[in-house]
Every structure is written in structure tokens, then in C-alpha cells.
Amino acid sequence: MEVTEEAREDGISIVPSSSLTVDVSLPLSQIKPRIIDLCRSLFKEWSCLEDSRFSVETVSGGITNLLLKVSVKEDNGNDVLLTVRLFGPNTEYVIDRKRELQAIRHLSAAGFGAELLGVFGNGMVQSFINARTLSPSASALKFDDSEKQRKYETVSFREVYDAVAELKDLTELLDAPVVFAHNDLLSGNLMLNDDEEKLYLIDFEYGSYNYRGYDIANHFNEYAGFDCDYNLYPDKDAQYHFFRHYFQPDKPHKVRDEDLEALYVETNSFMLASHLYWALWALIQAKVSPIDFDYLDYFFLRYNEYRRRKETCFLIARTYLTNS
Secondary structure, three states, X not given: OHHHHHHHHOOOOOOOEOOOOOOOOOOHHHHHHHHHHHHHHHOHHHOOOOHHHEEEEEEEEXXXXXXXXXXXXXXXXXXXXXXXXXXXXXXXXXXXXXXXXXXXXXXXHOOOOOOEEEEEOOEEEEEOOOOEEOOOOOOOOOOOOOOHHHHHHOOOHHXXXXXXXXXXXXXXXXXXXXXXXXXXXXXXXXXXXXXXXXXXXXXXXXXXXXXXXXXXXXHHHHHHOOOOOHHHOOOHHXXXXXXXXXXXXXXXXXXXXXXXXXXXXXXXXXXXXXXXXXXXXXXXXXHHOOOOOOHHHHHHHHHXXXXXXXXXXXXXXXXXXXXX
């Protein structure tokens, strides 16, 4: 109900809304009739269609949302494809859904991602993107689920607070520009249509204004894949290749060396911020999420990577600032 009301308050009057909710914990066989009822409620032209006209299948079952593909055969014989995204339980603790709807409305108008077609009690309906998600070369992530309470008690929140404060002081000296950032550009949120050679960015639920270097660094951190092999983090040459095409995709060789160096320092400083952010995100999820995932182990994974990289990154930044 909150998502629907917030959509109305934000002026999204042209987008159909419904107060219906769908329990994300149900098996697909029980979710399907609820999704069909939802489609009939949102889109009046389908209100009299029989159940057999609807097909519902799972696209992905991530650790935050459940994504469903809905196919509808209309009276004229056309097949319409939709994406229904069901928000995971308790995700409102870490995701501002009102902000997400605001972002999606503007991003859709600008041609980014999927079009927002409707909102309901605990999710949204968007156009279906006919493309495949990118995937890292590493295999699925697995964690040991033992002694969680003992591990939690070993976390030094004083140390975490000091780490955030120290990094904040450093990054404020970099004069990094603020842009609208995706903030979660892992491989599963990048979709590639091979025939059109067109790349789509999807799932802007963490999208908001942020430092440019953070979004790039966060993307680089995702090169680690599901095995979280951070040795796959791109080296300086690979980063410069990315930066050149980021600055001037049509004339990458025209980018100035000083611009490359500045963005390199900026990105690798905010790389630490990315590790801290997702470490703290994991702590919150460990306490509130009912999803079977070892968020606590993930906290230590990201926090330990921050520790491992800190000295080198701080040295790069301080040397650059001194020479500047």
C-alpha cells in the first residue's frame, strides 16, 4: 500500500496502481494465480481474459527480489511480455522504494532500463527486456553457515566507524563529481542483446545521486564474480581503457593523461567505500532478512577486502594530492 500511495503522491498518475500484494515466499504454483489476478486488476483490457491466456515463469530469484516473466495472449493474437518484480521481505530497511519509483520514472523517459507500467502493494510491473544478463567467469558463491552469533560478536563497530570517518575525510579532498549512479552494477544488472549489440542497465533500486568514482569502483569490484575473487579487480591498464571510453567513447585516444590519472585515484579511493558499504549492508541484512544467505560471512568478506586494499589505496590518493 505504501508503494502505491507514494506513486500517487509523486504524480505517477498515468501508471496503473493496485493495492494487491503477492506473498514472495509462496511456491510458483501458488504465486501464478495471484499474478494473473494482479494483471487483470492493473490492465483493464485483460480483465476478462481466461487464465489460459497467461503464462508466468521465474526469471531470477535473487537475494533481494523475485523477478517473474509474464506472457499474455490478447484477443487479437498478440503476445505481450511483462516483467513483474516482487520486493523481498524487509528490503525497505535498506532500499528507499519511493526514491526508486522516482528514479525509474525519469530513467524510463530518458530511455534507460525497462519502462514502468504499473505498481502494486509489494512490487512493480515493467516492460520485458529481451536480452540476456551478463555473467562473471566465477561459479556460485557458497558460505559456511556455522557460529553466526559468535562471529557477529567479534565485529568491532568502533573500528568500522573509524574506517568510515577516515575514508570520508580522504575522499572529500578529491573533489569528485556527483552524478546519478546505478550503485549496483553487477553482471546480473547488465543485459546484452547480441543481435543488436545493445547493452541495457536494469534494476535501479539502489540508484541515486552518488560520487562518480563510487559507481565505477563498485562496478570494478563486481568483476570478482560470485566467487568473490577480488584478484580479478582490473589493473591500471584495464581501468584506463575503461576511463577513455567513459570520457570520450567516440575518441578515446583524445582523453588527457591528467584526466585519466584523476579518475584512477578517485575510483580506487571509492573502491574502499564500495567494500565498506556492502559490508554494512550485509550486517543489516543479517539481522532483518529471512532469506537463506550467510550475510554475516559476506560482511567479513567485504570488510577484510577493505582492510587488505586500504594501505595501497590511501598511499595512491595521498601521493596524488601531495603532487597536485
